[in-house]
Amino acid sequence: MIYFLELAGRPIKLFVEESGKIVLLFLSALTWLVRPPLRLRLIAKQMEFVGVQSLSVVMITAAFAGMVLALQTYYGFRMFGGESLVGATVALSLTRELGPVFTALMVTGRAGSAMAAELGTMKVTEQVDALYTMSVNPVQYLIVPRILAAVLMVPILTILADFIGIVGGYFVGVHLLGINSGIFMARIVEFVEMDDITNGLIKSAFFGLILSLIGTFKGFYTTGGAEGVGKATTEAVVYASVSILISDYILTALMF
Amino acid sequence: MIRLEQVSKAFKGQIVLDHLDLEIEKGKITVIIGQSGGGKSVLLKHMIGLIRPDSGHIYVNGIDIVSLDDKKLNDIRKKFGMLFQAAALFDSMNVGENVAFPLIEHTRLPRKEIMKIAEEKLLRVGLKNVSHKMPSELSGGMRKRVGLARAIALDPEIILFDEPTTGLDPVMCDAIDRLIVETQKQTEATCVIISHDIPSTFKIANKIAMLYQGKIIEMGTPDEVRSSTNPVVQNFIEGKST
Numbered sequence: 001m002i003y004f005l006e007l008a009g010r011p012i013k014l015f016v017e018e019s020g021k022i023v024l025l026f027l028s029a030l031t032w033l034v035r036p037p038l039r040l041r042l043i044a045k046q047m048e049f050v051g052v053q054s055l056s057v058v059m060i061t062a063a064f065a066g067m068v069l070a071l072q073t074y075y076g077f078r079m080f081g082g083e084s085l086v087g088a089t090v091a092l093s094l095t096r097e098l099g100p101v102f103t104a105l106m107v108t109g110r111a112g113s114a115m116a117a118e119l120g121t122m123k124v125t126e127q128v129d130a131l132y133t134m135s136v137n138p139v140q141y142l143i144v145p146r147i148l149a150a151v152l153m154v155p156i157l158t159i160l161a162d163f164i165g166i167v168g169g170y171f172v173g174v175h176l177l178g179i180n181s182g183i184f185m186a187r188i189v190e191f192v193e194m195d196d197i198t199n200g201l202i203k204s205a206f207f208g209l210i211l212s213l214i215g216t217f218k219g220f221y222t223t224g225g226a227e228g229v230g231k232a233t234t235e236a237v238v239y240a241s242v243s244i245l246i247s248d249y250i251l252t253a254l255m256f
Numbered sequence: 257m258i259r260l261e262q263v264s265k266a267f268k269g270q271i272v273l274d275h276l277d278l279e280i281e282k283g284k285i286t287v288i289i290g291q292s293g294g295g296k297s298v299l300l301k302h303m304i305g306l307i308r309p310d311s312g313h314i315y316v317n318g319i320d321i322v323s324l325d326d327k328k329l330n331d332i333r334k335k336f337g338m339l340f341q342a343a344a345l346f347d348s349m350n351v352g353e354n355v356a357f358p359l360i361e362h363t364r365l366p367r368k369e370i371m372k373i374a375e376e377k378l379l380r381v382g383l384k385n386v387s388h389k390m391p392s393e394l395s396g397g398m399r400k401r402v403g404l405a406r407a408i409a410l411d412p413e414i415i416l417f418d419e420p421t422t423g424l425d426p427v428m429c430d431a432i433d434r435l436i437v438e439t440q441k442q443t444e445a446t447c448v449i450i451s452h453d454i455p456s457t458f459k460i461a462n463k464i465a466m467l468y469q470g471k472i473i474e475m476g477t478p479d480e481v482r483s484s485t486n487p488v489v490q491n492f493i494e495g496k497s498t
Contacts (some may be wrong), residue, residue, distance in 0.1 A: 024294045121347070122347075129306055130303070130340060130344040132306055133306065133333060133338040134357065135361070136361050173487070230311040
């Protein structure tokens with residue numbers, strides 16, 4: 001009986017342990033964030049990596065998300081003559097949900113995984129220890145710039161994703177499906193409020209925090225050589241993606 | 257210079273260091289020998305505060321580093337340079353930037369001056385015109401040399417070497433041994449070397465300590481260790497499995 005209880009409790013124990021470690025790492029990162037020196041070059045480098053280099057993949061995803069959304073809502077709304085609402089539906093879905101979530105998932109796949117792999121490799125090849133021996137704190141040097149970059153860049157990418165997604169929806173709705181351009185735009189202006197956009201951006205900043213924190217955490221605590229790095233990378237992507245979707249529900253329930 | 261008193265460390269119930277006592281003399285080359293997986297690297301990492309002991313004290317210049325907070329420990333670490341087993345060069349930086357890294361972090365010298373010092377350190381370890389190369393372009397021996405150049409960048413009082421000749425061919429082993437001796441003479445630093453390379457140990461050591469089952473079972477000059485009556489020491493230095 002005790003054996004089975006132990007067996008059942010093991011994943012819970014692991015979850016609590018991991019959660020505790022993540023919270024401690026986050027607190028440590030917060031402390032190092034306000035301690036000099038502020039490593040602007042490293043932050044800029046990470047912003048370029050997380051933001052600029054994710055631009056194309058996020059834009060393609062957003063464009064096609066907007067396009068398919070327009071297509072699907074058009075076929076649905078046509079059944080009861082609601083085609084004029086396609087623009088507003090596309091815009092609302094994108095600004096509230098799809099823009100932040102798709103952007104975060106794309107950045108997780110591209111940058112979150114890279115964070116885990118890079119830090120994991122540094123850990124198993126003793127580069128992290130080397131930083132300690134040179135009196136440089138790895139949390140400040142490696143983790144803070146990555147978290148800061150993700151928190152700043154994911155919302156910026158989300159703004160662009162929202163815009164490109166709506167443009168995609170406009171292209172399909174107006175040019176391919178024949179919805180009146182004026183009505184398409186007028187409904188967007190009528191239904192989309194500033195709160196929809198800002199709440200979406202607040203969510204995306206939170207997603208940026210989640211993906212970078214989990215990515216760096218998994219990398220920073222990697223053990224076991226090349227196999228460990230692979231495992232850390234996979235876990236970073238899976239845990240961050242699931243956490244983004246779960247927190248999306250919670251944040252949406254609280255915000256809207 | 258460095259004194260370990262009753263240091264114990266266990267990982268997941270397995271005792272690695274067991275009430276270990278060791279004193280490292282200033283300005284000497286001390287080589288710690290012992291079996292692979294016997295805790296030599298763990299011991300070395302204790303000396304620079306990378307691992308904290310479960311119990312015991314570690315004194316560096318009379319200061320117990322076990323109880324120090326991160327900030328004070330960082331100040332102590334500035335006295336150290338460390339060459340890791342696989343050099344631990346930063347992949348994202350070229351050779352020049354790797355060597356310049358401690359100088360960039362801990363001095364206010366202009367960039368040009370820092371790069372000049374980095375070049376000087378590289379020359380000291382016998383490397384010329386490699387600053388622009390990435391670590392992935394270097395051979396094992398060159399990586400160790402660059403690692404050594406980085407370790408001595410801030411002219412440390414203490415240099416730790418984690419198996420400096422492991423994985424190198426005999427000629428390169430000899431070159432690294434010479435380099436360690438030359439560097440120690442030039443800098444007058446206290447050198448602590450972890451090794452299981454017996455010929456190399458007897459060639460360069462002023463003092464040899466043998467780690468066995470978590471304790472230092474022999475400590476002395478190379479001659480003293482060679483004439484040790486302890487069968488474990490004799491078997492190890494003669495390379496006998498029983």
